[in-house]
Amino acid sequence: MDMTHHLMGFVTSVRIMRVDRASGAETGRVDGVLRGGSITRNQDTDVTESATLDFEGPSDSPTDLLRVWADLDYEDGTRESIALGTFLPDGPKREVTGGDADSRPLNLYGRLRELSDDQFAYPVSLQPGENPLTFIDETIREAGLETAAHPATDYRMGTTWTFGMDDSAQKNKLNAINELLDLMGWNSARTDPMGRVLLTPYTQPKDRAPSWTFTEGPDARFVRSMTDERDWFDTANQVIVIYSDQERDIRGMAVDDDPASEFSTVTRGRTISKTYTYSDIPDGMSETDAQAMADAKAAELLATAQSVIRRVTFTHIYAPVTIGDVVTLDYPAGGIRGDLAVRTQKIDLTAGLPVETEARSFAR
Secondary structure, eight states, X not given: OOGGGXXXXXXXXXXXXXXXXXXXXXEEXXXXXXXXXXXXXXXXXXXXXXXXXXXXXXXXXXXXXXXXXXEEEETTSOEEEEEEEEEEEOOOOOBOOSSSOOEEEEEEEETHHHHHHOBOSSXXXXXXXXXXXXXHHHHHHHTTOOBOOOOOOOOOOSSOEEEOOTTOTTOXXXXXXXXXXXXXXXXXOEEXXXXXXXXXXXXXXXXXXXXXXXXXXXXXXXXXXXXEEEOOTTOOSEEXXXXXXXXXXXXXXXXXXXXXXXXXXXXXXXXXXXXXXXXXXXXXXXXXXXXXXXXXXXXXXXXXHTTOOEEEXXXXXXXXXXXXXXXXXXXXXXXXXXXXXXXXEEEESSTTOOEXXXXXXXXX
């Protein structure tokens, strides 16, 4: 969205384009799409995007990809086109009315579904010293997807990891990729609106610059009615981290026993534990260094667990914000001011492109 237009009114039209899987080129417009439909984004699901559309008339069950565009016509006469997502179409369900043209709901899935559906035909292994990001890039490319530009990593495997075994939870390629990304300290894979796979190092929300500001006032772009929750019941005050390989298990622990902390074992009178297991210790790391690594990881995870204490759900006119982004919500009349990290979005493909967003505050 052009920043010079973000306060202007606009007329919205939604356009669906076919995309050739092999070349990535748009090959034509899909006619018969009815007004409505929605796109859902959720950073806590493996396949982070999905959509629903309604259309009328005959269907040829396309095997090509579908890309959703929003064309915005602004008050000053200019036009902007925004890609909202690139999807795999499912076979439509036919609703017969007996009179007017049949209406056919169509489910769409983000391109990560291709990696989720794909399994390793034979076991594949990464050896100590190998770069897991090289394996991730190759796996994505061999599955027919493209990765967006991303930074390199210095991380190297400390032990042998094998994927595709009969009893392996990482039989499908998306699970394997996300396991390695977590090992590296990166975000789980997701896709951009053009369908490219995004691979990004994890940065705590408090260290990210807000990508958008929603401000109360005559030019406000959000609905005043919203839900504000403090989600503290299951907040951990003890975190256990286990690093293991074929030769040793290293156990680290962090406990909040500070009487001044609202979540501590002292304040709450009980212990709420969470355990995280990692199957890789860097090759050649001493017992002392491995223990320090486990304790530091436990302290990091405890701080993260205790920081997600507020959840705000609100609706706003479309803005160039997606899951994982940090936004500023400045709503003094509602008692909400601060930075929030976006967890889910539902974009209604109607006038104004209203977006229902759930975001979480990471400020204690």
